[in-house]
Amino acid sequence: xxxxxxxxxxxxxxxxxxxxxxxxxxxxxxxxxxxxxxxxxxxxxxxxxxxxxxxxxxxxxxxxxxxxxxxxxxxxxxxxxxxxxxxxxxxxxxxxxxxxxxxxxxxxxxxxxxxxxxxxxxxxxxxxxxxxxxxxxxxxxxxxxxxxxxxxxxxxxxxxxxxxxxxxxxxxxxxxxxxxxxxxxxxxxxxxxxxxxxxxxxxxxxxxxxxxxxxxxxxxxxxxxxxxxxxxxxxxxxxxxxxxxxxxxxxxxxxxxxxxxxxxxxxxxxxxxxxxxxxxxxxxxxxxxxxxxxxxxxxxxxxxxxxxxxxxxxxxxxxxxxxxxxxxxxxxxxxxxxxxxxxxxxxxxxxxxxxxxxxxxxxxxxxxxxxxxxxxxxxxxxxxxxxxxxxxxxxxxxxxxxxxxxxxxxxxxxxxxxxxxxxxxxxxxxxxxxxxxxxxxxxxxxxxxxxxxxxxxxxxxxxxxxxxxxxxxxxxxxxxxxxxxxxxxxxxxxxxxxxxxxxxxxxxxxxxxxxxxxxxxxxxxxxxxxxxxxxxxxxxxxxxxxxxxxxxxxxxxxxxxxxxxxxxxxxxxxxxxxxxxxxxxxxxxxxxxxxxxxxxxxxxxxxxxxxxxxxxxxxxxxxxxxxxxxxxxxxxxxxxxxxxxxxxxxxxxxxxxxxxxxxxxxxxxxxxxxxxxxxxx
Numbered sequence: 001x002x003x004x005x006x007x008x009x010x011x012x013x014x015x016x017x018x019x020x021x022x023x024x025x026x027x028x029x030x031x032x033x034x035x036x037x038x039x040x041x042x043x044x045x046x047x048x049x050x051x052x053x054x055x056x057x058x059x060x061x062x063x064x065x066x067x068x069x070x071x072x073x074x075x076x077x078x079x080x081x082x083x084x085x086x087x088x089x090x091x092x093x094x095x096x097x098x099x100x101x102x103x104x105x106x107x108x109x110x111x112x113x114x115x116x117x118x119x120x121x122x123x124x125x126x127x128x129x130x131x132x133x134x135x136x137x138x139x140x141x142x143x144x145x146x147x148x149x150x151x152x153x154x155x156x157x158x159x160x161x162x163x164x165x166x167x168x169x170x171x172x173x174x175x176x177x178x179x180x181x182x183x184x185x186x187x188x189x190x191x192x193x194x195x196x197x198x199x200x201x202x203x204x205x206x207x208x209x210x211x212x213x214x215x216x217x218x219x220x221x222x223x224x225x226x227x228x229x230x231x232x233x234x235x236x237x238x239x240x241x242x243x244x245x246x247x248x249x250x251x252x253x254x255x256x257x258x259x260x261x262x263x264x265x266x267x268x269x270x271x272x273x274x275x276x277x278x279x280x281x282x283x284x285x286x287x288x289x290x291x292x293x294x295x296x297x298x299x300x301x302x303x304x305x306x307x308x309x310x311x312x313x314x315x316x317x318x319x320x321x322x323x324x325x326x327x328x329x330x331x332x333x334x335x336x337x338x339x340x341x342x343x344x345x346x347x348x349x350x351x352x353x354x355x356x357x358x359x360x361x362x363x364x365x366x367x368x369x370x371x372x373x374x375x376x377x378x379x380x381x382x383x384x385x386x387x388x389x390x391x392x393x394x395x396x397x398x399x400x401x402x403x404x405x406x407x408x409x410x411x412x413x414x415x416x417x418x419x420x421x422x423x424x425x426x427x428x429x430x431x432x433x434x435x436x437x438x439x440x441x442x443x444x445x446x447x448x449x450x451x452x453x454x455x456x457x458x459x460x461x462x463x464x465x466x467x468x469x470x471x472x473x474x475x476x477x478x479x480x481x482x483x484x485x486x487x488x489x490x491x492x493x494x495x496x497x498x499x500x501x502x503x504x505x506x507x508x509x510x511x512x513x514x515x516x517x518x519x520x521x522x523x524x525x526x527x528x529x530x531x532x533x534x535x536x537x538x539x540x541x542x543x544x545x546x547x548x549x550x551x552x553x554x555x556x557x558x559x560x561x562x563x564x565x566x567x568x569x570x571x572x573x574x575x576x577x578x579x580x581x582x583x584x585x586x587x588x589x590x591x592x593x594x595x596x597x598x599x600x601x602x603x604x605x606x607x608x609x610x611x612x613x614x615x616x617x618x619x620x621x622x623x624x625x626x627x628x629x630x631x632x633x634x635x636x637x638x639x640x641x642x643x644x645x646x647x648x649x650x651x652x653x654x655x656x657x658x659x660x661x662x663x664x665x666x667x668x669x670x671x672x673x674x675x676x677x678x679x680x681x
Contacts, residue, residue, distance in 0.1 A: 014519065015522075025485065029472075031138045038131065050116060051128065074090050146215055153534070155526070164178070167626075174242050179250075180251065181253040189258075191261060191278070192278060261538050299525045303528075304487035304518075306510075322434075326370065327435075330421060336349060336379055340383060346377070349378055350631055357375045358371050369651060372631060373658040376655065381421075383582075384413045387475055390583070394586065409609055413670055417663070542579065562600050565596070566671050577615035628655070
């Protein structure tokens with residue numbers, strides 16, 4: 001967990017992170033460029049597919065002496081055997097006809113080959129060199145996705161470790177906290193290093209060929225690097241830590257990934273005598289390399305967005321209406337629903353854009369506790385909307401449902417969440433509900449909207465280039481590739497051409513230069529990428545423990561009623577959401593829990609809607625409350641200091657109570673309302 005201020009650190013790791021992210025963006029863009037170049041090549045030169053490769057010369061002889069060949073074949077023709085009832089006789093005429101046809105075909109092949117060779121002009125050579133080079137880059141990037149992810153993971157994790165920015169329940173404040181947290185990290189990293197070493201050694205000893213041996217090697221060096229950083233931190237701790245000793249607070253500073261690694265290591269090394277087990281499960285993350293690289297890209301997108309004025313300008317359009325804080329929070333949740341649908345998980349969107357949401361809400365007057373509540377549940381309602389990757393993954397893993405039906409009912413669940421949030425904030429509103437009359441607000445609103453016109457033009461322009469030139473459209477697959485280019489274009493516009501450039505020079509939250517904004521976005525993203533990916537990777541080990549332990553195999557599968565079964569499933573799903581990330585939890589539920597629901601007659605669509613809402617409630621539920629931890633991670637510890645002047649229990653704890661109330665009511669409605677309908681309608 002980070003302290004309120006993060007010191008400047010070496011630029012080299014940040015530049016490596018930037019190189020990996022840009023490599024992914026450029027190489028994936030190269031896939032679209034290569035496809036369009038192939039189309040252009042076929043348009044300019046017919047049969048370009050043939051010209052783009054090496055043109056082999058036919059091996060046959062077009063000037064073969066047919067008489068000599070005929071005599072040779074006759075000479076080698078086997079003599080008839082006396083035992084043959086019908087002896088086979090060499091037919092010179094038929095053989096000569098066959099040789100003439102073969103020679104004609106050979107001459108035709110040579111003629112075509114020569115024609116193609118003549119068509120390989122200098123422009124063709126230049127064009128195909130460019131096209132095949134881009135093709136090679138695209139194929140290389142696809143083959144290296146695992147390597148890119150593991151480098152991204154460990155470099156970012158090293159940065160997060162050196163800056164004490166891993167996700168924990170509380171930040172490090174004292175020297176005692178630092179020793180407890182760092183020693184635990186060191187123990188966990190050494191155990192993961194040892195597990196990886198044993199895994200690699202076992203593979204070598206058994207002679208089993210690893211598909212990607214570099215992964216286990218890089219894991220060994222990665223965990224060793226993290227452990228080395230921990231050792232240096234213990235030897236030379238930061239000088240700005242106070243001397244207070246509080247064991248309770250110190251234990252809360254232990255990163256969640258370290259807790260996961262210790263639990264997994266104990267289970268596999270002590271209980272199962274399977275030392276390599278933790279490393280094997282940790283390595284499962286790299287089988288989904290593309291997905292987790294996209295998570296890194298989305299976090300970078302959020303940090304790029306933070307360097308722009310888009311959030312500020314959007315919220316300025318609401319300022320003339322003087323909306324109450326509750327309505328501003330509702331607007332923030334609606335605005336963030338679509339980005340969540342693209343990223344696929346609320347935790348990712350909090351890391352990526354939580355700072356923007358919290359900053360802009362407080363800037364326009366929302367109280368701190370309400371802003372924290374809205375930030376924590378920013379994406380909780382958007383995970384059910386199209387084109388959420390989590391929903392697509394559900395359909396991929398479960399043949400009982402399809403994406404069209406999931407998104408159809410997901411939109412209705414989103415509306416329910418929206419209505420529940422509106423009702424709850426209206427009941428708990430602190431001040432009288434009052435907005436500016438339309439005749440007074442419409443003018444300033446339109447004026448504020450004009451400042452968004454250049455951004456809209458850039459948005460349309462970039463998407464038009466991608467759609468027209470590259471035939472690439474903004475969807476869940478292309479968004480992590482297109483959005484960085486879009487936001488970098490906006491950053492360039494703001495620093496070079498905007499009339500408000502002077503505002504950036506006086507803004508402490510944003511860099512005033514293009515290069516500074518780009519570097520700051522990557523340096524901030526690196527901290528969060530390392531923190532969130534380490535938690536996600538270690539959660540694979542926790543999921544493996546749950547599966548291997550047979551915990552869900554011991555659960556009851558026969559209930560007296562569907563109502564009891566649903567109540568049991570709701571509790572189990574919320575618990576899973578409390579301790580695991582969305583994608584790891586999804587795999588666990590698909591393999592172990594879904595069948596229980598189906599056996600009890602719960603419709604698959606109904607069950608998976610319950611799963612999505614239950615997960616989000618789990619991410620908001622103490623004592624873990626991952627979404628709140630991520631909010632603390634991005635907005636800073638100071639925002640969580642309670643205001644002593646607030647006496648009301650609700651307003652003092654609104655950041656916890658509001659999200660819990662909204663998502664709990666939504667979950668109860670989604671889980672049990674369909675059962676009521678089936679029972680009485």
